[in-house]
Amino acid sequence: MREPTVYVVDDDPGLNASLAALFRSVGLKTEVFQHPQAFLDLPQISRPACILLDVRLPGIxxxxxxxxxGQLGWTAPVIMISGHADVVMAVRALQTGARDFLEKPVNDTIMLQLVQHWIRWDANNYVCEVICDGIRGKLEMLTERERSVLDCMLRGLPNKAAARELNLSVKAVEGHRINVLHKMGVQSPVELARVVGVCPKATHNPMNCGRSVHSGSDGPAVCNFPNRRCGPMPAGPPALRVVARR
Structure with a gap:
């Protein structure tokens, strides 16, 4: 995994310099953007990351x-900051995908706690996204018939029951089961269930596995990889001047 990065998008040079010094003092790589378009023009952002985004920016x-x-598909957590916050603005920000909404000026200790909290969240979530992407890639190799057989396998149906449900011969079902196991890179139905179970969204619809961007309705990627639980973390440390939190 790459070095954690904090992206600061604010047109205040003094604040940018102060935040960059703060984050770098604890070993966090920091990139500063006074113009939002320069940030949006990046081909991709490094992960894990946390984005600090000012509300009032030049031209936008x-x-x-x-x-x-959100439209770019960047799922790193965003903390909105503003010196002129109100409830309507905070609600819109959280509905659009921000994780926290803070009022300026923010205590350095509180800011650092929040950024480190969300970087830990993103590090965990990024690993889950990669795992789920790999599983989704394998699922996409299955034919429509193989996906139907996979669904029967995940529901624990014997070959005869699956054959009746799919209007196939038992031999045909057996052949599709072999193909499913081979394409998914597993040796048994038990192992298959364990692999697909890493992404719960795949349980009901195998093709739904994978990540979703903040602007979507399903939230961040969720997986049950051993020792990992991706998705929303518990609320971060109590923060002064936190206007709202999602």
């Missing part, structure tokens, strides 16, 4: 930038 509202981040 920070909330519009937040929407564009």
């Amino acid at each position: 509202n920070g909330l519009d930038v937040l929407e564009q981040i």
Whole structure:
């Protein structure tokens, strides 16, 4: 995994310098952008990461930038910051995908705690995204008939029951089962269930496995990889001047 990175998008040079010094003092790589378009023009962002995004930016509202981040498919957590916050603005930011909404000025200790909290979340979530992407790639290799047989296998149906449900011969079902196991890279139905179970979304519809961007309705990627549970973490450390949190 790459070095954790904090992206600061704010048009205040003084604040940018202060935040960069703060994060770098604890070993966090920091990239600063005074112009939001320069940030949006990046081909990709490094992960794990946390994005600090000001609401008032030159030529564009920070909330519009937040929407564009979602459209780009960037799932790193975003903390919105503003010196002129209100409830309506905070609610819109959280609905659009921000993880926290803070009012300036923010205590350095609190800011550092929040950023480190969300970087830990993103590090965990990024690993799960990679795992789920690999599983999704294997699922996409299955034919429509093989996906139907996979569904029967995950529901624990014997070959005869699956054959009746799919209107196939038992021999045909057996052949599809072999293909499913081979394409998924497993040796048994038990191992198959364990692999597919890494992404719960695959249980009901194998093709739904994978990640979703913040602007989507399903939230971040979720997986049950051993010792990992991706998705929303418990609320971060109590913060002064936290206007709202999702």
